[in-house]
Amino acid sequence: MGSVLMLLQLVLTFFLFWGLVKNGDAGITSSFIRTEWPSVDIPLDNEVFAVPDGHNAPQQVHITQGDYNGEAVIISWVTPDNPGSSKVQYGVSKAKYDFTAEGTVTNYTFYKYKSGYIHHCLLDGLEYDTKYYYKIGDGDSSREFWFQTPPMINPDAAYKFGIIGDLGQTYNSLSTLEHYMQSEAEAVLFVGDLSYADRYKYNDVGVRWDSWARFVERSAAYQPWMWSAGNHEIEYMPYMGEVLPFKSYLHRYPTPHSASKSSSPLWYAIRRASAHIIVLSSYSPFVKYTPQYIWLYNELEKVNREETPWLIVLMHVPIYNSNEAHFKEGESMRSVFEEWFVRYKVDIIFAGHVHAYERSYRISNIHYNVSTGNCYPVADKFAPVYITVGDGGNQEGLAAKFRDPQPDYSAFREASYGHSTLEIKNRTHAFYQWNRNDDGKQVATDAFVLHNQYWANNLRRRKLKKHHLRSVAGWIATQ
Numbered sequence: 484m485g486s487v488l489m490l491l492q493l494v495l496t497f498f499l500f501w502g503l504v505k506n507g508d509a510g511i512t513s514s515f516i517r518t519e520w521p522s523v524d525i526p527l528d529n530e531v532f533a534v535p536d537g538h539n540a541p542q543q544v545h546i547t548q549g550d551y552n553g554e555a556v557i558i559s560w561v562t563p564d565n566p567g568s569s570k571v572q573y574g575v576s577k578a579k580y581d582f583t584a585e586g587t588v589t590n591y592t593f594y595k596y597k598s599g600y601i602h603h604c605l606l607d608g609l610e611y612d613t614k615y616y617y618k619i620g621d622g623d624s625s626r627e628f629w630f631q632t633p634p635m636i637n638p639d640a641a642y643k644f645g646i647i648g649d650l651g652q653t654y655n656s657l658s659t660l661e662h663y664m665q666s667e668a669e670a671v672l673f674v675g676d677l678s679y680a681d682r683y684k685y686n687d688v689g690v691r692w693d694s695w696a697r698f699v700e701r702s703a704a705y706q707p708w709m710w711s712a713g714n715h716e717i718e719y720m721p722y723m724g725e726v727l728p729f730k731s732y733l734h735r736y737p738t739p740h741s742a743s744k745s746s747s748p749l750w751y752a753i754r755r756a757s758a759h760i761i762v763l764s765s766y767s768p769f770v771k772y773t774p775q776y777i778w779l780y781n782e783l784e785k786v787n788r789e790e791t792p793w794l795i796v797l798m799h800v801p802i803y804n805s806n807e808a809h810f811k812e813g814e815s816m817r818s819v820f821e822e823w824f825v826r827y828k829v830d831i832i833f834a835g836h837v838h839a840y841e842r843s844y845r846i847s848n849i850h851y852n853v854s855t856g857n858c859y860p861v862a863d864k865f866a867p868v869y870i871t872v873g874d875g876g877n878q879e880g881l882a883a884k885f886r887d888p889q890p891d892y893s894a895f896r897e898a899s900y901g902h903s904t905l906e907i908k909n910r911t912h913a914f915y916q917w918n919r920n921d922d923g924k925q926v927a928t929d930a931f932v933l934h935n936q937y938w939a940n941n942l943r944r945r946k947l948k949k950h951h952l953r954s955v956a957g958w959i960a961t962q
């Protein structure tokens with residue numbers, strides 16, 4: 484009996500020691516240096532931007548979730564010459580389109596650029612976990628695509644998300660997109676800065692929005708991309724008379740914001756499989772009393788971890804960043820929302836903006852207030868993991884200069900292009916990995932098992948309770 488106790492004590496000591504060593508781990512700054520293609524946009528006549536054959540053929544096709552729970556899809560596309568039809572024919576068999584939905588058409592001008600006819604069509608009342616085929620456009624110019632609906636909302640529904648940010652339209656962007664498409668992820672969480680069209684002037688801004696949408700169609704027409712807005716979507720360009728923020732973005736990329744009672748397409752929430760995803764706007768008012776602030780508070784209150792255990796937040800500007808680029812830009816949002824992220828046990832927060840990859844430990848800085856000290860982030864098991872994936876590959880290049888020394892909150896950082904995936908296995912576990920573009924699809928550069936902040940703790944607590952009861956019962960039996 485005594486030796487068993489000694490053995491138990493030894494095991495316990497080892498785990499305590501290991502825990503200390505592990506928590507004391509210094510972060511890693513990867514020394515990997517990759518050769519990169521020049522950060523220039525792919526020329527417009529390249530085949531990646533090819534216009535589909537046929538008069539007025541639909542182009543720039545992309546889809547996004549169309550409701551709160553994943554039973555609807557918004558299909559968007561552009562017809563270049565005339566409005567044509569906004570109708571979508573769809574069904575579960577390619578041979579037979581049983582259903583028809585009627586969409587809307589809009590267009591806009593940007594300086595002297597006139598957009599094509601932008602169509603948005605909602606398909607709702609879809610069956611879960613079903614492959615749908617859809618057809619858009621008229622006559623010989625019509626085009627056909629497909630998508631798969633997610634499983635019904637269920638705490639143990641397995642689902643694989645991809646995460647991409649700051650993509651742009653360079654050869655590096657193409658590499659990211661091609662690597663992402665090998666990942667077998669089912670939907671994209673896009674963390675802002677889509678086309679970088681605002682790097683152009685005058686009519687070329689609109690032209691580059693068009694080319695980007697043709698570029699991502701290879702993925703975005705077949706699986707939903709969940710959009711969030713970055714600074715390159717703002718397009719405040721008074722020198723050419725364009726002062727309405729987010730004009731191109733809002734015309735082209737609808738979101739199901741009203742389904743989550745949001746007053747703006749720039750911030751909203753969706754539920755998909757076992758995840759509750761909250762999208763925030765770094766460039767819309769978010770301080771106390773603003774619509775985004777009130778909306779977020781209400782949305783966090785609505786989250787039901789018994790139905791959707793995984794709470795994920797997307798934003799453009801990272802809250803914890805240790806790169807020289809955009810350092811401290813997330814501080815304003817941190818000071819307003821961090822307390823809620825900890826209180827509501829957000830699992831993971833994805834951001835972009837910084838053109839490099841970085842992952843934080845679970846840390847928080849919620850004890851700091853202006854009138855007292857405690858000004859450093861500290862380990863906090865209820866805090867989210869913060870991940871920056873602004874490494875899609877746009878024409879601004881990499882943010883290669885990290886702050887030295889690496890702050891304690893930074894777990895891993897590397898200035899390479901790439902994308903991430905989050906593979907939810909069940910209510911307690913998810914597998915996360917970041918892939919730099921140079922690696923084959925089997926090589927995860929940064930990977931870890933994510934324990935759910937709600938269920939993993941609950942299960943542990945229950946197990947501990949059960950174990951404790953068993954120990955007490957055992958002790959009583961020996962008396």
Ligand SMILES: [Fe+2]
Nearest residue numbers: 676713714836
């Ligand atoms: Fe950005």
